[in-house]
Amino acid sequence: MASQQGLQISVIVPARNEEACLGTCLESMVAQDGVQFEVIVVDDGSSDRTAEIARSFSGVQLIQAGELSAEWTGKNNAMAAGARVATGKWLLFTDADTFHKPGSLARAVSEAEERGAALLSYSPEQEVHGFWQKAVMPVIFAELAGVYPPAKVSDPASPIAAANGQYLMISREAYDAVGGHTRIAGDLLEDVGLARLVKSSGRKIFFRCGGDAVRTRMYRSFAQMKEGWTKNLALLFARPRQLALRRAAEFAVIVVSGTTGITMLLARRFDAGSVILAAGVAACLWIWIRIRRANFSRLTSLFAIMGLPIFAYLLQRSSTVHHEGRVLWKGRSYGERLEHEPQVKPVRF
Incomplete structure (x- = not known):
């Protein structure tokens, strides 16, 4: 932590009903060293113990997000409130479900300054638990790596x-x-949106996988995961319905070729059965290679092939919800359709 004199970075944590994870986040943050910093938790209308947990940490400043007008999303309103009271040369916006590794804050400041970046962003190591997360999260992050390659994002x-x-x-x-x-x-x-503003202003962005600095567990249930990705997925891809159809078709090819090939082998039709089964294995290998770029383990990436139809469902659902203007997130409804077009077409496979 720090006195106000010589303050380098203000850490801003927007939090709405985050009692399950905020304590872990703040423990990892207040233990940082090597840089002068302050921590600001912005309570975004929580109805649980979020504010109480924030108050229990010495040196952590707790503020209220304040009134939410129709033009604002809750998270943006909370982060803007935090920025208004922040006094650091740098502002770090980080979620309440993150864990920050020792020394990572000082290293991030040094990395940004060494690279001449006005904005530095890490993609955290993703903690995945249970069938649904292990099946879906690697697929989604692999797709994002194709649309937003860190090297391209960091290239002026x-x-x-x-x-x-x-x-x-x-x-x-x-x-x-x-x-x-x-x-x-x-x-x-x-x-x-903020990254686009920074880059269009002529300033530099640096973006990379940041598992050495931070990790996160985004969701703790399938219901949370469904709501979260329904909010975001359709905004991340230029043609979400077409992408959903392609990924569902890929899974169908694997299932059909696998079952057909095995059936033919059992019927002693070895030549045709071997060819069809080999085609299915080749399709699995190709998809596995694509998923591996999301930096999950080899085994998790292989298991995630099972997530293709679930990803297709979530993407289709997100597209429908946005078209109908009924987006829900953390107990709030954003009725007006909000649009975002990626600057590149999705990578095709």
Whole structure:
């Protein structure tokens, strides 16, 4: 932590009903060293013990997000409230379900300054538990890696801009210059929106996988995962319905070729059965290679092939919900359809 003199970074944690994870996040944050920092928790109308947990940490500043107007999403309103009271040269917006590894805060500041970045964002290591998360999360993050390649995001010559809101650090100068969260008040995909503002202003972004710095467990149930990705998925891909159809078709090819090949082998039709089964295995291998780029383990990536139809369902559901203007998130309804178009087409396989 730090006195106000020489403060380098303000850590802003928006929190709405986060009693299950906020304590772990703050424990990892207050233990940071090597940099002068402050921690601000913004209570976004919580009805659980979120505020009580924040108060229990010495040196952590707790504020209220304040009134939420129709033009704002709850998270953007909370982060803007935190930014207004922050005094650091850098602002780190990080989610309450994150865990920050020792020394990571100081290393992030150094990395941003060494690279001349106005915005630095890490994609955290994703903790996945249970069938649904292990099946779906690697598929989704592999798709995102194809649409928003970190090397392209970090390339000033590329128009592609992105960030991960679980760990988004921006200089105070850049935040104020581009208008901060006020410019993206109604965006559900606020991290990408802020990154686009920064990059279009001519400032540099640095984006990479940040498992060495931070990890997160995004969801604790299938219901949470369904609501969260329903909110986001259709905004992340240019043609979500077509992508959903392609991924469902891929899974169908695997199932049909596998069952047909095995059936033919059992019927002693070895030549045809071997060819068909080999085609199914080749399809599995190709999809596994694609999923591996999301930095999950080999075994988890193989298991995630089972998640293709679930991903297709969530993507289709997200598209429908956004078209009908009935997005729900953390007990709030965002009735107006909010749109975001990626700057690149999805990678085709």
